[in-house]
Amino acid sequence: DQQVKQNSPSLSVQEGRISILNCDYTNSMFDYFLWYKKYPAEGPTFLISISSIKDKNEDGRFTVFLNKSAKHLSLHIVPSQPGDSAVYFCAASAYSGAGSYQLTFGKGTKLSVIP
């Protein structure tokens, strides 16, 4: 059973427009949510995060929104740039009960920003 879901495998956006990537989760024990960006042949790179006690976090062109009642979060990129083209993973953190916090990842959304 997938606890973190990214239902859109891909998204195409025109340069300068807004990109909105969505993520849903099922486990109410998640206390931290993160977005990672991944280029081909590279490891995931941390982008932005949000604590479960907040509903918005902004960092430059990137904003993450969290709706706990709907168990939904989204990443907004404004304005989108060609260099933003990558696979974006939504991840959620919870204490594993075995001494660590584990990250549970979604399957990713491939964003293509068209010049």
Place this chain on the structure above:
Amino acid sequence: GAGVSQSPRYKVAKRGQDVALRCDPISGHVSLFWYQQALGQGPEFLTYFQNEAQLDKSGLPSDRFFAERPEGSVSTLKIQRTQQEDSAVYLCASSLVRVMNTEAFFGQGTRLTVV
């Protein structure tokens, strides 16, 4: 080095062969995580080390998988008698602190193909 280093980058193994994958974390990082990423999927947790102690191995798929970090720095993930379903990218991440959120850095991964 400046980042997390994994070797080899690519490994082709015949079914039944044993393999060893190496991770050099960022110097001084206490926490080390191994993740497995199958094609088209998000990374899935395998195991966690805090210094040399393996505190969580709940994600290891079978007893053919074994990980160690004897001196609290370099870690090795060993897979015995490889099967085709072991084909995946194996990612290592390290973190200065115990909690894996913004402080975690991923390596480029080792792509294992079992033929």
